[in-house]
Amino acid sequence: MTAGQRNDAVVFEAVMARIRVHRRGRGRPRTRPGRVLADKAYSSRAIRASLRRRGITATIPEPADQQANRARRGPRGGRPPTFDPVRYKERNVVERCVNKLKAFRAVASRYDKREYMFAGTVDVASIRIWLRDPVT
Numbered sequence: 001m002t003a004g005q006r007n008d009a010v011v012f013e014a015v016m017a018r019i020r021v022h023r024r025g026r027g028r029p030r031t032r033p034g035r036v037l038a039d040k041a042y043s044s045r046a047i048r049a050s051l052r053r054r055g056i057t058a059t060i061p062e063p064a065d066q067q068a069n070r071a072r073r074g075p076r077g078g079r080p081p082t083f084d085p086v087r088y089k090e091r092n093v094v095e096r097c098v099n100k101l102k103a104f105r106a107v108a109s110r111y112d113k114r115e116y117m118f119a120g121t122v123d124v125a126s127i128r129i130w131l132r133d134p135v136t
Helices: 008-017 045-054 064-077 085-102 105-109 115-132
Strands: 035-037 057-059
Touching: 008 045, 035 085, 045 057, 085 105, 085 115, 105 115
Parallel strands: 035 057
Antiparallel strands: none
16 A cells, blocks of 8 residues: 555556466466556556566556657657557456445545555455455
8 A cells, every 4th residue: 555645656566566366276376467457557668567577468558648759759769569458448347346445435535544454444345345246
C-alpha cells in the first residue's frame, strides 16, 4: 500500500515480485504470470522493460502523449508497443471487483491509519462480497 499522493507505478516491481499463480494440480505456484493487463498509467518504459525481462506479455494501452512524442521523432521514435484490444477488455473483471470493494465506505475512504488495519478491512469486505455472491 502506498500513500494517497503516490502513484502505483512506483511499487510495481514489488507487487510483481509477490505474485503467486496457483496451479490446478500439485506443485508450487508460478511466480511469473503469462500476461499483465494494466491501464495507461503503467505504460512507462521502465515497466515495459521489466515485463520484457521476465518474459511477461504486456497488454497496456499507450497514452496519447507517448504516441505523439513517438510520431514527432519520426523514424527514430521506434515502433509502437503491441496492444491487443480484445484481451484488454478482460480488465473489466478487476475493475468490477475494485468497484464492489469501494461500495464499502470504510474501504473507499480508508478510515484506517495503519496498513494492517486497512488490509483487515479489505479482507472483511472481500468475505462479505463472497458470501453474498459466491463464484462457482
